[in-house]
Every structure is written in structure tokens, then in C-alpha cells.
Amino acid sequence: MYGEDPSNAMPVIFGKSSCSEFSKEAYTAVVYHNRSPDFHEEIKVKLPATLTDHHHLLFTFYHVSCQQKQNTPLETPVGYTWIPMLQNGRLKTGQFCLPVSLEKPPQAYSVLSPEVPLPGMKWVDNHKGVFNVEVVAVSSIHTQDPYLDKFFALVNALDEHMFPVRIGDMRIMENNLENELKSSISALNSSQLEPVVRFLHLLLDKLILLVVRPPVIAGQIVNLGQASFEAMASIINRLHKNLEGNHDQHGRNSLLASYIYYVFRLPNTYPNSPSPGPGGLGGSVHYATMARSAVRPASLNLNRSRSLSNSNPDISGTPTSPDDEVRSIISSKGLDRSNSWVNTGGPKAAPWGSNPSPSAESTQAMDRSCNRMSSHTETSSFLQTLTGRLPTKKLFHEELALQWVVCSGSVRESALQQAWFFFELMVKSMVHHLYFNDKLDAPRKTRFPERFMDDIAALVSTIASDIVSRFQKDTEMVERLNTSLAFFLNDLLSVMDRGFVFSLIKTCYKQVSSKLYSLPSPSVLVSLRLDFLRIICSHEHYVTLNLPCSLLTPPASPSPSVSSATSQSSGFSTNVQDQKIANMFELSVPFRQQHYLAGLVLTELAVILDPDAEGLFGLHKKVINMVHNLLSSHDSDPRYSDPQTKARVAMLYLPLIGIIMETVPQLYDFTETHNQRGRPICIAADDYESESGSMISQTVAMAIAGTSVPQLTRPGSFLLSSTSGRQHTTFSAESSRSLLICLLWVLKNADETVLQKWFTDLSVLQLNRLLDLLYLCVSCFEYKGKKVFERMNSLTFKKSKDMRAKLEEAILGSIGARQEMVRRSRGQLERSPSGSAFGSQENLRWRKDMTHWRQNTEKLDKSRAEIEHEALIDGNLATEANLIILDTLEIVVQTVSVTESKESILGGVLKVLLHSMACNQSAVYLQHCFATQRALVSKFPELLFEEETEQCADLCLRLLRHCSSSISTIRSHASASLYLLMRQNFEIGNNFARVKMQVTMSLSSLVGTSQNFNEEFLRRSLKTILTYAEEDLELRETTFPDQVQDLVFNLHMILSDTVKMKEHQEDPEMLIDLMYRIAKGYQTSPDLRLTWLQNMAGKHSERSNHAEAAQCLVHSAALVAEYLSMLEDRKYLPVGCVTFQNISSNVLEESAVSDDVVSPDEEGICSGKYFTESGLVGLLEQAAASFSMAGMYEAVNEVYKVLIPIHEANRDAKKLSTIHGKLQEAFSKIVHQSTGWERMFGTYFRVGFYGTKFGDLDEQEFVYKEPAITKLAEISHRLEGFYGERFGEDVVEVIKDSNPVDKCKLDPNKAYIQITYVEPYFDTYEMKDRITYFDKNYNLRRFMYCTPFTLDGRAHGELHEQFKRKTILTTSHAFPYIKTRVNVTHKEEIILTPIEVAIEDMQKKTQELAFATHQDPADPKMLQMVLQGSVGTTVNQGPLEVAQVFLSEIPSDPKLFRHHNKLRLCFKDFTKRCEDALRKNKSLIGPDQKEYQRELERNYHRLKEALQPLINRKIPQLYKAVLPVTCHRDSFSRMSLRKMDL
Secondary structure, three states: OOOOOHHHOOOOEEOOOOOOOEEOOOOOOOOOOOOOOOOOOOOOEOOOOOOOOOOEEEEEEEEEOOOOOOOOOOEEEEEEEEEEOEEOOEEOOEEEEEEOEOOOOOOOHHHOOOOOOOOOOOEHHHHOEEEEEEEOOOOOOOOOOHHHHHHHHHHHHHHHOOOOEEEOOEEEOOOOHHHHHHHHHHHHHHOOHHHHHHOHHHHHHHHHHHHHOOOEEOOEEOOOHHHHHHHHHHHHHHHHHHOHHHEOOOOOEHHHHHHHHHHOOOOOOOOOOOOOOOHHHOOOOOOOOOOOOOOOOOOOOOOOOOOOOOOOOOOOOOOOOHHHHHHHHHHOOOOOHHHOHHHHOOOOOOOOOOOOOOOOOOOOOHHHHHHOOOOOOOOOHHHHHOOOOOOOOOOHHHHHHHHHHHOOHHHHHHHHHOHHHHHHHHHHHHHHHHHHOOOOOOOHHHOOOHHHHHHHHHHHHHHHHHHHHHOOOOHHHHHHHHHHHHHHHHHHHHHOOHHHHHHHHHHHHHHHHHHHHOOOOOHHHHHHHHHHHHHHOOOOOHHHHOOOOOOOOOOOOOOOOOOHHHHHHHHOOOOOOOOOHHHHHOOOHHHHHHOHHHHHHHHHHHHHHOOOOOOOHHHHHHHHHHHHHHHHHHHHOHHHOOHHHHHHHHHOOOHHHHHHHHOHHHOOOHHHHEOOOOOEHHHHHHHHHOHHHOOOOHHHHHHHOOOOOOOOOOOOOHHHHHHHHOOOOOOOHHHHHHHHHHHHHHHHHOOHHHHHHHHHHOOHHHHHHHHHHHHHHHHHOOOOOHHHHHHHHHHHHHHHHHHHHHHHHHHHOOOOHHHHHHHHHHHHHHOOOOOOHHHOOOOOHHHHHHOHHHHHHHHOOOOHHHHHHHHHHHHHHHHHHHHHHHHHHHHHHHHHOOOOOHHHHHHHHHHHHHHHHHOOOOHHHHHHHHHHHHHHHHHOHHHHHHHOHHHHHHHHHHHHHHHOOOOHHHHHHHHHHHHHHHHHHHHHHOOOHHHHHHHHHHHHHHHHHOOOOOHHHHHHHHHHHHHHHHHOOOOOOOOHHHHHHHHHHHHHHHHHHHHHHHHOOOOHHHHHHHHHHHHHHOOOOHHHHHHHHHHHHHHHHHOOOHHHHHHHHHHHHHHHHHHHHHHOOOOOOOOOHHHHOOOOHHHHHHOOOOOOOOOOOOOOOOOOOOOOHHHHHHHHHHHHHHHHHHOOHHHHHHHHHHHHHHHHHOOOHHHHHHHHHHHHHHHHHHHHOOOOOOOOOOEEEEEEEEOHHHHHHOOOEEEEEEOOOOOHHHHHHHHHHHHHHHHOOOOEEEEOOOOOOOHHHOOOOOEEEEEEEEEEOOOHHHHHOOOOOOHHHOOEEEEEEEEEEOOOOOOOOOHHHOEEEEEEEEEEEEEOOOOOEEEEEEEEEEEEOHHHHHHHHHHHHHHHHHHHHHOOOOOHHHHHHHHHHHHOOOOOOOHHHHHHHHHOOOOOOHHHHHHHHHHHHHHHHHHHHHHHHHHHHHHHOOHHHHHHHHHHHHHHHHHHHHHHHHHHOOOHHHHOOOOOOOOHHHHHHHHHHHHHHO
């Protein structure tokens, strides 16, 4: 109630549900039959905004009768009590125990409390407290805290000038007001936190007011600055500590931040002066008039305005609660919100007054306020509604700086803890001061007094020293302090003289630097300094602050600021004059003076990246990111979008190029992810996994590629630094990538002429360094493709998932029933609504069976679209990066083409260019790239064809690779480039053997190593080249078109063969044949032939064909010897392949005699490592080792015969001793294995192929060399199985006999193989030289197989009708050769009559007997076996039967006389041998075999008797007149001749 009359009851009690909103009274429930009832009601009352002493709560107690009697009311009031709301101006709250009066309270009771015994009133229980009640207030107007109350009351009294002041029961007179005020300020610390938070803004306002306007008490000005500063510091600290959860990312308390942003303003506004703000606000909203008028303006609901005091008109009052003020202003409908910066989100929205645009200083872009702390742009909307300004005694920022500088002890500590608050307060105060005093256009130097600037300098200096001295102890606090200081200086750059702020930055730097020298591990301090610099450099006018346009002269002081519009236009107008270029590219003194901040940034970068910097490794990423972010912000800043402007910005970073060049050895080596051919591994991940089964193994492919194609390791000049440099820690891939992006940005945007001048000054070494960098950039930004993103995506996902599974296992332990439950419940929770990958329930046992359908979606934690987008961006970046690199290369070429040292540099340029062609590139880039390459070749042809021959090979390879591209534009460009390359080579010397050879080599390597190579497209490109050649009018008369045609034809052949190689991967013979054919195609390019021979050697070694491997190596050595003998004539070197004849007769095919042989003096021919003396020695040593493994020790001797003279000439005793040691081993093995049984050299089979299915092989006959003791069944089984798998088992048929095959009788749909065992065949005269077992198995060219037949068509018949066909095959090369099957070139048949067959058989038997008899050591078993077969009676068609058939009658045909006689003599010999054998056997047997021996002898005598008459019958015709000269031997040789005639 606001009065005592019942009508004064106010409707402020909140109603219950479904009642009216407010009521004037509230009832409790009735308590039945209880003398001392408890009421549990809670009644909520809305307090009126303005309370007086008359406001009170009135309680009335009723008795309710249950049985209603006549004339008695239902309820009778039985007692009254009340609570006054205000007491001594304070809200009365808390617990009360009130006395209850029986009568209605008297007049004027409401001012008193019921405890006061009012006269003439009846009280329950004799005025004892009987009614307990608790009053709780929730209010933003009443502090409910004695300390705050006292402080506000005293300040209020000062404002109103009302003395004495009553505070509770105290009365404070004017004379002791000062002490009370001071004590109340210091006592603020004891107040409770909640009211402090609630009244924070007001409290701070009052404290600031006391600082700025020292009150006049009893005629004395009382200075309360220090006390107020201390109180502020402690309050702010308290808030920080207790409201931890209320901080933003920079650790600022949001209450305090919002105070600075929206509430704080300078308490110095004049009444009624015209507002400088926009007129749109009109007069509708302005401050209460500050004169002593009773009338308050209706526009403001400010309930407690203060007016000026009479006694001291200088002290202007201010409304107490800006809180309410702000609220009322914002709620007032007339306010045009669009003019408020707070709401527009950008400073340019509302021009101030007449300024065409807000000044550069006060417009801190609000959009950047998220990463900066003290941005004072968000001056609250009421700032513009201030109605005037008052001259003030003190300026807040000056006073604040002063107090801060002079404070010490705990106050200083508190202030340091929350430095950000005071810094931001100071900055806002400064800006307001400038704005309200129209100083924004004043020159910066005059804006602030000297004294203030000294204070600031002192403050910054002491804080910097705090940072330096305390960074190890209070790390967290120092980090905050460091950040706050940086943001403060950043803001000062906007309002103060820049030169002055730069000097402050320099002070901080000096303090840090002096400390750094004495520290063992400086990284923490350097890291702080980096943060400091990063924040300062985030200034919106960072570029302008660096004076991008002025020349490098000693700097004048930075010009007074002009508004940002003009500063930008002036920023880029001056012309760059020719100053000393070097200064612009180095961190020279002029550079660092002129571009101060950029200089600091780059120096920081250089220091941290310096390989010798101890312990700064951890900061690489940080400093690189700082530079990277700066460049990103320039790049996206619309103010610098104009190319010329960008060039100016890039000028600030020119030294970056030099710094990064220094770090080359430390950069992450992106090239290592390329395998040797420079083909990125990531692309073909799928192919590479299957590589083992693919076309050619990687090692062979390397060899196919030819040794002269350079290996793509880092470019040569890295070697300079590699020895010393590589022990430095390398940067991470991410840091290196950022650094290279920065480099490319500068190269892209810098002025070309400036770059060109600088390149001219660079040394060759430095330019090569730059090229190495560009080379690295190419690898770094290579497009990786979508697959890689997907794979990375799934990998990171998998990793996090594995970790999660492990973690769960660790937490849950082994799974019991309880844990299972826990898991289940967690599983339910985890099905996160976002469907994120980590909501998975893969490892929940009870869902195992249902997981498979979820896995798919889980993999995509990045959506398809995101991956597409990433890949797209990556592709664009790759193209952009490569185009920048290309531009830079162009500049380098222009620069060096006029200098002397161009060769080495152009080589480097070419290397980068080729490397970029080798990587995955976009079609856009490739077109430009090919254009550049063509220009380079046509400008400097000698570069490619004389100096950089390896590059020529590489270029051919790259061009060919792109000739097989699937994109037609790339193909046409590549074909054009390749054609022009040939043409240029031709023009130099009427022959393009060099390019011819390189292209051929490249093709082989390309086909050999590239999995996804498209032969069809390549053929199209070759056609294009052919067309170019035919239509080239200038060269039509020359041999050029024909040469091109030859080349293209050769390339087609190689293509076909290599494609076939892919098909015949599983067929070892065919594969070796193809390799052999390809090697033959390279007869004119020794390097490649050598490579292929070595490939073949490798293949043979894999299959343990050591003899063949050795032959390949001998051929290689012969090839090398041929070319070496052309190059240098040294007596001790082999003359050529002739020297190797003794090792193998096949070697002569290596002689280089054709016209097309390129002379080895040509650069790039024979440039491989083998075409040297040491290469030759190496090949021969390998050959010897292979021969030794094959057991061909005699050949080892022959190889060493070639080697020994070389080592003798070089006086290499060590090598010679080794060789002789090996020779001794070889010969001793020959001695031990003389019989030859221990050394099995191979078994030979004739294999014929019949049927169209075999393609090239149809109707071809080969001799196959198989490992020793291979049975016919084995090879038959192998070939049948192999071809059966290829063509189908029902298609392949093996012809069982060895008769000539009639093609007409074969089924055309089948494939037939005929396999026959063959033996080496020697004519009688050859046998003289082929004495040892080795001789009989080496250098074999003729083989024989026999086919028995009878005239009527059966294979076998009676002795007298048994004929025999001997087939003698001659092969194209002698075995062992470089392949295991050799074509049959000649076939000769000899038919033996039955008697001749008999002669052969008898001769064979006789030989066997002789061999067994004379064997040393003797072998009784062997001997008995042979004897048994000779004299045993059981033998069918044995010797006796043969004699009876052929010798019983003299033949009627005189032609057979000789045969008859020969057979007779054979039998004579045979019986003699049998006798010798029996005698030998007798000497060998033991007593147990006596009987056996006697039996043999009996059989022998029986045989001898039976043969005797047959042997002695001579044919008289043969013994007529024989010339006396003819000796037996002659007739023997004539016999052999006659046999041949048959």
C-alpha cells in the first residue's frame, strides 16, 4: 500500500493461474483448529519503481468460523501487522518476527515499524514477536548491500550537495565526508559479488567520475584518483576470478567487455549544446537538462536525475544509471537505429557529421573485432545522442595512464592481471576525447600532450619488462598481458602518431632481444614476441603503415594521417624509381626502416627458419602461418585488388624470396613421393598394388627405361647444400607448403621488371637455388586427384575410430553383463542426431549382425560434394601454382639469355619445366607449358642437343607420355613439340639421330613402366607427326621425311612388341623372344640394346638359366667393347666383339657396322655408366660369376683371358690375385668333375608349333634347351599345360610321333605341338676338337633325332626291313645363346638301310663295352650290365641274331659289299671287346660271383663259336687290286664321305 487508506492498496500482487494478472490482496489457505498455524504460501509482489517511506505491506489475520451462526460474519479480522518497505532509504528485506496488533493500526503507522510500541494499542502476547515472515527482493535498483549503499549514497550526496548525509543511523557531516568517502571506496572490496555484478556498470561509472571530477568538499578539491583506480583494479580482478565461465576466447570477461563497448563514455558533456551527431536523431532523445528544474523531460524515464549543485556549478551531475539510460534510449521508438555502428556491422554505414568518410583512425573495421580485442568502433548508439561537451578538469585516459604508471604492489599486480580492461578503456577514452573535441582532423603529433605520451611510453616499457622478466613463472598471465599490450599498440596506431607507436614497438623489441641473448632456450619468449607482432600486423591499415610506395631513402617521419580514402589513393601513386634493387630483396637497413612492420615480420621469419637457430624448431609452423595469414588477408582485401596495387603490396615481401631460398635444404622433400621415373606414386596406387602380376617388374622397368634417362632425384644444385644441410631438421610438409604458397604469391604479384633486375644481380648459385625451389613447388602443388582425398578421408576416419575403440576397451575392460549394459545405453546415446561418423556402434556386440549396412555411410565423414570441392580447389591451385612457376621461369630465361652464365641456368629451367610435365597437370597449364618449351628449344637448340643431353632424353619421354594422353588438345601440342624437336635437331646436322635414339629409348621406358598407358592415342600422335613431316615444304627435298618415317615405323614395331610382352608375361620363352626382338630393334642405339640385354640376363637369372644369363652379359661386354674401341684406342682393351669369339661364336652379331650407327662421340650415346672401362670390367666379372654358377668353368677361363690384360695394364695386383684364385677354383673343379656326369649342361628338344592359333609361331620349329635330365614327358606336360591354359585344353594337342607333319591333315581349329628329344650332332672331323664333355656340350649348332620306319609304313619291323631316318637340325645360333630356344634354320635328312642300322647298333655296343672296361675307377656293376646285354643268350635281336641276318649270305647287290664288310669287322671288334671285358670283370669280382663269371664265360664261348664262320667269310671282290698307297685310315675317311652322299 502506498498510503494507509484501504483505497491506497496497489494492484501489484501477482495473481494465480486463471485469475487476473495483478490483484490488490492475496489470501493464504485456511488452517483448521490450530493455535499456532504455519502458512506455506509464497506471494510475489511487483515493487513500484519509486518507493516512498509510506509504502508498506499490511498483513491481516482472520478467524474463519466453521458453523455459521446467525448475524456473525464468516470471517472476523483478529490481528494486524505490517512491514514498511523502505527504512532510511534502504529496502527492508530478510527474516522478520513481528508483533501482531489486535486493533487496526492508528494514523501514520506506515512510517514506523510494528516493533515500535505505539501508544494505546492492544498487542497479542504483550507485544511479543509472534508472526514470522521472510521478505526476499530481486531488484536492479536497490543494491541490498551496505557497502555499495554507502558508496552510492555518499556520491549522491556530493552530487546533490545535501549535507548532512544520513546513512542508516549515522549522520555524516561535510567535514568528515572525505574520510568516509575514502573508506567507503576501499570498503567496496568487502561487498558481496552478486550486487557488484548487478551494479557493475553504475559502480564503474561513479568511480570513473571521481577520477575525472575530483569532488570539492568543504571548499577543498579532494583527489580520489588513486583510491578509485585501486578499487577498480580489485573489483575487476575479483570478477575475473569468480566468473571464470564468462570469458571469451581472449580471456576477457564479457561483463567488462560489454561495459567498455556499450556503456562507458566520457563524463564531460555540456548541457544543450548542439550534437555533432547526425540530425536524424533530432532532439527527441537527449539528456535530462542539468539545471535545477523541477520538470523532467518526458522522453527519459530517468528516475533519479541529479542537477548541478548551487555551491559549485563546475561539478556537473550525471544521471546515476546509464544502465537505465541506455535501455530507455534503445527502447525509445524514435531512434533511427541505422545510424548506430553497433547494428550495422560495418563502420562505413553511417557518415559522421560533415566528414565525407569516417577517419581512417576511428574506423576500425568491426568485422575484424572477432580477432582483436580492443576495437573501439562499437561506440554505443547513445554516444551520438550526447547533447554536448563540458570542459573537464581531467581527461580520463591521461589520469588512467598516470595512475597506472605510479601504482605499485598488489594494485599494480591486479592491473597487470586485467591489463586488457584498462587498455581498452584508455583507447575508448582517447577516441571519445578526439571526437568530442573535434580533434580527429588535427595532426597526430598535436593530438595528445607530451606528458600523456611520456606516461604511455613508461607504461609500455614497464609492461614489456614485466613480460620479459616473468614469462617463465606466470606463463599464462604473461601470455594475456602480451596479447593485451599488442592489441593496445594496434589501437594506438589508429589514433596516435605512428612514429611514436613504432618507437613503443621498438622498445618492446629491445627489451625482448636483450633478454634473448642470455636465455638457453629462447623459444617461449620468441613465441610471445611472434604473438605480439601478429596482433600488431592485423591492423587494417597495415599495408599503408609500411609505406609501400616510398623509395628506400632514410625515412621521414610518417606523414600525419589523412582519411583512409585519400590515404589509399596516395598510397600507390608514386613511381618506383631505380633504387638499388638488392635493398628491396634483402632485409637491409633501408628496407627495415622504410617498411617497418613488414621488416619485423620477415626478420622474425628469417631468424626462426635459420638452420642454426637453437631450439626454435617448434615455432616454424607459427611464424610461417603468420606470414601466410598476412598474405591471405592482402589477397582477399578488395582495396588491393588492382594489379598495380598488389605489386606494391608484394614489394613489401620481396625479401621473402631470399629467405625461402636459404631454407631450401630444410624444406620437406615433396619430390621423394615420386618414384624414380618421376611418376607420382599416389596416382597409381591401385595399379601399384597389383604390380607384381603386372606387365614388367619395377626393376626391369627401370632398366627398360635406359640408364641415360636421368633419375629424378633432387636437382643437382641441392648437392651443394645436401652435405651440410640435411642434418638440419626438415620442416613439416604443411609448413613447407604454406611457405611455398607465400613464395608463389610474391612471385605472382611482384613487379616483373623489378624481379628481372634482381635476377640479373643474382649469382648462378642463387639462381639455381631459386630454380630448385620452383622444382619443389611443382611437386608440392601437384594435383593428387579425388582418390587421394577419399583415401585420406577414410584413413583419418579409420584412425579416429580405432582410437575410439581402444579407448572404449580400456575404459570398459573385459565385457561382463554390467558393462554390456553400460555399452548398450551408451550406444543409444551415441546415435547422434547429426549422423556424424562417431555415432557409430560398430563395436557393440549385440548389433554385430546389423553393422554392414551402416559402414558405408560412416566412411563419408566428408560428404561426396565436399570431397569434390576439395579436389576442385586442389586442381585449381595446382594450375595456378604451375602457371606462376612458368611465368617466373620465363622471367629467368629473359634475364639470363643476355648473360654469359646462361647454360647452367637454362639447364635448371629446363629441369623444372620437364618436372612439371612429368607431374599431373591440367590441360590449361600443359598448353602454356608446351609453348614455353618450344620457345626455349627454338631459342637455345644447342642447349638441348649439346649440353643438356640427359634433358633431351627426358624431354622426349615427357612429350611421348603426353602424346598418349586421352585429351586431344594435349596430344596435338605434344606432337607439335616433338616434331619441332626432331626438326631442330635435323637442322643442326642433317640427321636427327640424337632425337631418334632418345625417342626410341623413351618409348621403351614409357611402355615398360607406365601401367595406364594408351597405345591407341600414341599411334594417333605418331600419325600426326608423320603428317607434319610430309607437309613440311621447307624440308621436302631433304632426307628428313624419310627419316621421320623410319622412326615412326620403328616406334610402331616397338609398340607392338611391347604390347605383346604384356600378353606373354606368363610365357617365359615368348617373353625372352620378344625382349630379344626389341633389343634387336635397338641395334643402332647401344645404350638401349645394352639395357635390354641386361633385362634378359635378369630374367634368365630369375629362372636359374645361368649359362644364358652369362651369354647375355658376354654380349653386353662385347657391345661395350665395340664402342669403347671406337672411342679410345688402348692396346689392353678388347678390340671389339672379335676378342670374345672364343667365349661364344654368337658374339659377332654385336659388331657395329651398319650405316645407321651413331658415332659414340655423339653426346648422349654410350653415356651410360657401362660404356667405360670399369663398366666393361664389371660386366665381364658378372659373366664369369654366371658361367661359374652354370658349371661352365672352361668358359670362365676364357672370360678371364679378356680381363687379365686390363688389370695387368692397370697394375691391379689385388684384382689379379682374386682372378687367379677364381681360376684355380675353376680348374680344380674341372679336374674333379672330369667325367662330365657331375656337370649336366642341358637337354635339348625340338618343338614344332602348328595351327593358326599360335600366331607368329605357326609352323615354326625351335630347339629348346631345358635343364639337364629333363624327360620328354616333363617338357610335353609343361607346354601342353601352358598352351592349354591359354587356348583351352581341348584345343591343344601334342603330336606323339616325330614324323614330318602334314598341315593338310590337321584340324584348323586346333593348336598342335610336336616335341622330340634331340641330341647334339657332330661330324666325324669335329670330334677331333670336341674331346671333353664340356666341348661336346658347348657351342652346339647341330642336333639330330632318329625316326625308325619300315617301307610298308610301320615304325618297327624285322631286322632286315628296319630302316632309320636321321634328321639333322641346324639352329640360327649356337647354344648356349642369350635365349633358351633358338629357331631351326636348316633341316637335313639321312636315311639308313637296315644293314647300316645294324652297323650303328654294333658300333654303339662296342663303344659301351670299351668305355665300361677302361673306366677309371672301375665300376663292376656297370661292366656286368653291359656284358649281360652283349653275351647274355636271352637278348632278343641280340648280336648273334644281327650277324645271322646280315652276315650269313654275301649280298647280291655290289653296293652293299662295303656295308657287309664293315659289319663283319664290327663283330670282330665286338668279340675282342667282350673278351677284354670278361677279363676285367674276373679281376673285379669276389668269391660269391665266381659261378656268375663262369656262366658269362660259357655264354661268350658259345657266341664266339656261332659268330666264327660268319666273321671269317670275306667278300673277294673287295680284295682285288688295291693301290699300295691307300692306307686303312684313308678308306675310313672315304667311307664317311660316301655316307654323306646318301
